[in-house]
Amino acid sequence: MKAMLLAAGRGERMRPLTDSCPKPLLKVRGRPLIVWHILNLVKAGITEIVINHAHLGQMIVDTLGDGSQFGASIQYSAEEQALETAGGIAKALPLLGDAPFVVVSADIYIPHFNFKECLNTLEDNDPWGNPHPPEQRDIAWLYMVKNPSFHPQGDFALTLMGLANEGEPRHTFANIGVYRPEMFASIKAGEYAKLGPLLRDYIDAGRIGGELYRGEWHNVGKPEQLQALNAPLQFTQGKA
Template sequence: MKAMIFAAGRGERMRPLTDTCPKPLLKVRGRPLIVWHVLNLVRAGITEIVINHAHLGHMIEEELGDGSKYGAQIAYSHEETALETAGGIANAMHLLGDEPFVAVSGDIYCPYFDFEQVEDVLHDKDMWGNPYPADKRDVCWLYLTPNPWHNPEGDFALNMYSVSNEGTPKWNFANIGVYRPEMFAAIKPGEKVRIGGLMREYADRGQVGGEVYEGEWVNVGTVAQLDELNAPLAKKAKA
């Protein structure tokens, strides 16, 4: 399985820090956000990684290189302007291949997420070994979290591993998902498209699975959040 890390966003809410540093390279507890993902993916045996970038993307390439220092093989998908999540995937499809892949946002902090669990979540056959018709099998598998302060209403309901747009309680999408390439087949390379609309479309068809992740997870969206995450490190340095 291959992985994609989204790293093309501008990080407007993190300015002025992101004026001179791409958001995924901001450090949390001594390590760039994106490096936490690379290390966790490699630990799970997922070593082929695609990273898209736009704003200050050369700095990401300079920091990570070809990935060999982490035990990874990193390929880059450059975007002149950020193409959003689904657009970024479609633009990088020539690097991702024909099999399901895992994708994670480069600006979330989830140091204990176990990527080993993502490799067998999308099934082509039922429990009796019968192939699912193409219009019945899940096209993606989403990881959800309890709702954070910035998304109190949540995004999706979950019923026995089936994700839906309606129902309660609602859970927050963790920006970690496993996707089949067919989900993005209608998007042209270079087209700007968000992934949320696609998720909801397939959820209405009953083709989205998922589960709740309750480990440490933070969508690092503000300077205050970054400072809060790094506070234990700052206290240790003063001691």
């Protein structure tokens, strides 16, 4: 399995920090946000990684290089203008190959997520080894979290049959998902496209499953959130 880290966003809410540093390179507890993902992916045996970038993207390339320092192999998908999530994935498809791949937003903080869980989420066969017809296979698998205070309404309902656009209880998309490449086949390379409408369409078609992740998860959206995450480190250093 390959992985894609989404790192093309401008990080407007994180300004002025992101005026001179791309958001994925901001440090949490002494390590850039994007490096936490790379190390956890490598730990799970996922070493082929694609990273898209736009705003201050060369800084990401200069910092991470070819990935060898982490035991990974990194390729880059440069975007002149950020193409949004689905557009960025579609542009990177030639680098991602024909098999399902995991996609993670580079600016979330999930220090203990075990990416081994992603390896077999999209099975081609049923539990008895019989192949699913292509049109009936799950096309994506999303990881959900309990609704944070800033997003109390959630995104999707998690049911026994998969995800639903309506219903209760609702949970928030953790910005971690496993996708089949054909999900993005209708998007032209270089086309601006959001992920949300695509997800909702396939959820209505009954082709997206998911599960609830209960570990530590933070959407690092504002400087105050970054400061709060780093406060324990600062306190420890201050006492030393």
